[in-house]
Amino acid sequence: MIRPVTETEIETVFQIINDAAPVYKTILADEHWHEPYMSKEELAAQISDGVHFYGWYENDMILGVMGFQDRGAVQLIRHAYVRTRAQGRGIGGKLLKYFIEKSEKPLLVGTWKKAVWAIGFYEKHGFVQTGDEESARLLKLYWNIPAWHAETSLVLKRPLSHLR
Numbered sequence: 828m829i830r831p832v833t834e835t836e837i838e839t840v841f842q843i844i845n846d847a848a849p850v851y852k853t854i855l856a857d858e859h860w861h862e863p864y865m866s867k868e869e870l871a872a873q874i875s876d877g878v879h880f881y882g883w884y885e886n887d888m889i890l891g892v893m894g895f896q897d898r899g900a901v902q903l904i905r906h907a908y909v910r911t912r913a914q915g916r917g918i919g920g921k922l923l924k925y926f927i928e929k930s931e932k933p934l935l936v937g938t939w940k941k942a943v944w945a946i947g948f949y950e951k952h953g954f955v956q957t958g959d960e961e962s963a964r965l966l967k968l969y970w971n972i973p974a975w976h977a978e979t980s981l982v983l984k985r986p987l988s989h990l991r
């Protein structure tokens with residue numbers, strides 16, 4: 828079952844993100860890797876900035892989370908993480924499909940250029956990679972991330988015509 832996470836469940840969101848994120852150790856430069864990957868302060872800042880987290884629940888346990896952020900002309904998928912022990916079972920796909928059906932605008936998602944597994948995951952659900960220039964433009968317009976982060980990221984887009 829999918830539903831928005833409640834305020835009291837933010838600690839669990841924090842745990843899931845930081846359980847799943849260490850895979851990035853293999854692709855991020857040493858100076859950019861830190862633990863936890865996302866601090867509680869950063870998570871709170873993301874929520875204050877309008878990221879709404881939804882969870883996949885099984886027996887009242889959250890196994891995966893994904894954030895949704897309205898940015899005017901577009902909507903963004905932010906921070907997609909499934910507990911390592913529950914990955915590859917379709918949970919991420921169900922969360923993503925939920926947002927695809929819910930969205931009323933083109934959907935964008937940003938990920939690390941080197942996160943080939945994540946790129947494949949989004950492409951499987953109809954997202955297409957934007958080029959280097961377009962990614963840089965979109966990241967500047969809709970994200971609030973440092974320059975090094977933008978340079979190592981790419982944006983995938985799911986145009987409105989692909990919806991439903």
Ligand SMILES: CC(C)(COP(=O)(O)OP(=O)(O)OC[C@H]1O[C@@H](n2cnc3c(N)ncnc32)[C@H](O)[C@@H]1OP(=O)(O)O)[C@@H](O)C(=O)NCCC(=O)NCCS
Nearest residue numbers: 847907908909914915916917918919920938944945947948
């Ligand atoms: C990416 C992620 C959210 C997908 O959720 P999930 O529940 O594992 O994904 P699903 O089971 O719905 O889909 C699996 C598909 O995703 C891709 N995928 C996900 N994890 C993968 C991995 N570790 N290696 C290779 N492919 C992977 C594959 O395309 C796979 O397709 P297949 O089942 O046909 O092989 C989850 O694996 C995760 O948390 N990964 C670590 C953090 C991350 O990369 N997040 C993305 C941030 S933008």
